Amino acid sequence: MKSPGELGSGARPHVMFIPSAGMGHLLPFLRVIAALARHDDVDVSVVTVLPTVSAAEADHLAGLFAAFPRVRRADLHLLPFDASEFPGHDPFLLRWEALRRSAHLLRPLIACGAAPRVSAIVTDVTLASHVIPISKELNVQCHVHFISCATMLSLLAKAELGPGVGDVDIPGVRRIPESYLPQPLRDLNNVFTKQFIDNGREIINADGILVNTFDALEPAALAALRDGKVVPGFPPVNAIGPLDSHTASTANAKQSEPAGSPVAWLGEQPARSVVYVAFGNRSAVSRDQLRQIAAGLEASGCRFLWVLKTTTVDKDDNTEVEDVLGCGFLERVRGRGLVTKAWVDQEALLKHPAVGLFLSHSGWNSVVEAAAAGMPLLAWPRGGDQRVNAMVVASGGFGVWMEHWSWDGEDRLVTGEEIREKVKEVMSDAAVRVRAMKTGEEAAKAVAEGGTSYRSMQEFIGKLRAT
Missing domain, CATH: 3.40.50.2000 (Glycogen Phosphorylase B;)
Known part of the structure; x- marks a missing residue:
């Protein structure tokens, strides 16, 4: 029997997407899914976490499955989660923590819960520290979808926050003043900070990073990440933006x-x-x-x-x-x-x-x-x-x-x-x-045929087909 990451001759790659909570995370994820779903030679499935936090999330997921009937749905029901451990926290942040605590339930979904077998995973960055190790155990490619800018990705890659934090110097990018950092990062005991550091340390083991940006928008940050100036041996960074909406055209x-x-x-x-x-x-x-x-x-x-x-x-x-x-x-x-x-x-x-x-x-x-x-x-x-x-x-x-x-x-x-x-x-x-x-x-220019983002997307698809 082949392992989940092994494809037979002529088999199509099956990519499983694992999104997180919040429309700011879900929308760009849906756009990547739609871009890949338009390729007839790639199978796509989406892990749908239930229940959703917002009505908008439920509506947009329903719209995706209606627009792309070939996209498979794999429901993940979260384990009970006691939010009273984190009084006053953002409900979306609490969902991320609940997802992380239920992440082990993804293993059977990836290993044997989908047909054809999963050959690659695209996970939201909020789950990277839990999903990447699972993918490695199962011999499945794991790419991380990063939903912020390449400059923020370079900050995550450093993952060297300590007491007092202070300004952060990112080699090849710039110095980021402490006052510009996400507010929770100033508190090392904050659940977001712990998630941020865990994900930053594990992301080095990903097979690639997808970012909704383009080279002309963030040339210094992308060059520093790709050249290993931020972190030596950092995974390939595919700038694939700006991502098109998966909905009907503006004119229609x-x-x-x-x-x-x-x-x-x-x-x-x-x-x-x-x-x-x-x-x-x-x-x-x-x-x-x-x-x-x-x-x-x-x-x-x-x-x-x-x-x-x-x-x-x-x-x-x-x-x-x-x-x-x-x-x-x-x-x-x-x-x-x-x-x-x-x-x-x-x-x-x-x-x-x-x-x-x-x-x-x-x-x-x-x-x-x-x-x-x-x-x-x-x-x-x-x-x-x-x-x-x-x-x-x-x-x-x-x-x-x-x-x-x-x-x-x-x-x-x-x-x-x-x-x-x-x-x-x-x-x-x-x-x-x-x-x-x-x-x-x-x-x-970036997304037009031959443009930087167009080429980055083709490189990503090429990696999927090579599994």
Whole structure:
């Protein structure tokens, strides 16, 4: 009998994807899955962790299986997990810990739970320290999908955090000030920090790393990782971004939009006149800060489309917009401002000709989507890896990073006047707009046939076929 990693002559490789929780992790994962599922000579299966944390996760997984009937589904039911061990922690972070504690259940799924036998695994980075050893036991290739930027990957690769942490020097990349690090990394007893260090130490044993970036966006970080300057002998890094959405094309989506929807509303606005405002799918901004954002947008005089989020998990969000933003706000901005709490196709919105600026938390998916769309970005990091991502935005010149604006855990409110002033300034900055357009052109070249990301994806597929 052949081991899981051995293929017979002419057999197609079977790749099992193991995603994690949170739309910021799941969305890019789904895009890689879709890219591979379009190849008829590759079998694909997806481990579906149940129950999902958010409604958006469940909806997007269902959409993937509907769009690609050939993709197999392998359900993984988590073991009971006592969240009271970690009071006050982010629910998505708790899901990562629950996943790690149930990771041994993946072994039978990989070894004998799928047909044809699994020949390669693509795991989310949050599970790397548990999945890579399992793959090695079973003689199965294991590639890690890293959902942040290559600069953040270089920080993970170092995995040398200690008491006091301090600034981190990354050879060949740059020095990252302590204040830019994800907040939990300043506490060595934090569960995220322990996960981060474990994954960073194990990732050296992966067969490869997939990153949703492109060479022109992060040339120094990618070169340093590939040349062994960060860590000698680091696995091959495949920059495969910007990843395309697995959903219908923007043009088709636009045709099917009902009246009053965000895309339909944008269709009624002048070119490059709208500020698109969104702080990610799990960044719950305080009520006081939301009202200051509202005041700033109103005072700016600019048209705006605001995707409002008031809770970390969408299932918990049952407040009314008027209650959050104050009585009379929606009436005062009627006609030039639209506020929605619905899920939107952000990729389509950023490519819409009416949008002229993206006010964002600078989550990595948002940064890459803005870069691909040639959209100027006003970066307001809220937590996690977002200050590191904002460094990439600022160094690339396709956006502006407000370094002194507060993020989670800091008391200072950014005032409506500050927001008004900066929104108006960046909206009228022709130089930033030109640089953003050039970044979009570089992104298009990267994924076009023969481009850097196109070649990286082909190299990855070639490794799968060689198993």
